[in-house]
Amino acid sequence: MSKPNLYTVISPKLLDIYDINNSVVVIIDVFRATSTIATALYNGAERIVPVDNVQKCIEIGNQITNSITAGERDGKVIEGLQYGNSPAEYPRSFIQGKTLVLTTTNGTKLLHMALNNGAAQVITGSFPNLSAVCDFLATQNRNVFLGCSAWKDRVNLEDTLFAGAVISKIKQHFTIHCDTSLMAEQMYNLHKNDMYAFARLTTHWHRLSKFGLEKDLEYCVTNDVANVLPLYKDGNLIIG
């Protein structure tokens, strides 16, 4: 039996050049949406509702009991919402049993693109749940698309590095004819032992570190500290 294919999609704008029908799409938004999603679920959130705008976030938040609304733009909590986009805001003592209604720009947009284009399964990936993502992908026998959320469609390195981390762990299960994947894997291998230092060179780190988020960003490039699988089902991300 031939192996399924794996591709890395380095910006949401490139997703529609691929046929993602019946595939698994991994939404990657390392700084910080998908790291926060893994963390909140790991710490006992009942579910996460990803929405693409602030108004919808508030409306859905009002409809669900025991929910909180969250979202950031430029490192600050959005007016009208209650919390931000930092994994540090969601310890077990706070988030357990709650529904997190989360609005993000880049990640949510990509998630809806994946669903609209026929993906069979959509999961979210980040360094804090690297192993859970790899274990899942290796056993699905479906084509896989590692979807980097990027920043306003501009390529970012941290999402690409996460794709590389996945590839380096599970490539033996896939056929990979994809230069982006080759590049992502080599960049990851080059920097897996200096990730904290290297991540400081990325544009997104520069953007966010101004807001005192350095500790947050270090957490977001740490492997397996919130090792669950966020799986999209009926409008929610739940533990798969």
Place this chain on the structure above:
Amino acid sequence: MSKPNLYTVISPKLLDIYDINNSVVVIIDVFRATSTIATALYNGAERIVPVDNVQKCIEIGNQITNSITAGERDGKVIEGLQYGNSPAEYPRSFIQGKTLVLTTTNGTKLLHMALNNGAAQVITGSFPNLSAVCDFLATQNRNVFLGCSAWKDRVNLEDTLFAGAVISKIKQHFTIHCDTSLMAEQMYNLHKNDMYAFARLTTHWHRLSKFGLEKDLEYCVTNDVANVLPLYKDGNLIIG
């Protein structure tokens, strides 16, 4: 005075997220259009007319005396045209004084996008004319966009590596806040001493080497063997 900015655009689909007004755009199509363009001009072609389809190629070829028409799809000369897209087809003994009317898919599309979006100057770059490109860019005092032609919008490694080669040589002249540029430069530094071997791992090499083009491809990753600057002016690429 602040330095101009430099960005790497890893696929034509990402060009329109940048403001390229008044900038220099470098069209990069290493395998093999821009390598062939540099070579033909270096060997004395009077000019190159880049066109985006076969019909136009034939029509323009008929209008210009001492011209030849050229273009390939999948490693073969297109029916109705006279020559292919290999730099080896254009030695001085053949091309000197002639006009080359060349149709390519990826490179020509990107060139027209750059012109339509307000680029002040459009040049073409490839390893055979690496130094000429760098010398030009370093002295223009304009923002620079290194535009990878990719393959049907899919990222390819050889164009990205060329962007990295340019960056490694002239980065001191620019402000660079661009993760793609950081990645391109690191990939280039990782492989500049094993370029022939590494290029064999790219998807495009696989695609083209089936047609016996290995020698061609090796030439296309060799620095400065056709070191002229192809500059777009009034519909033609001429030596700038």
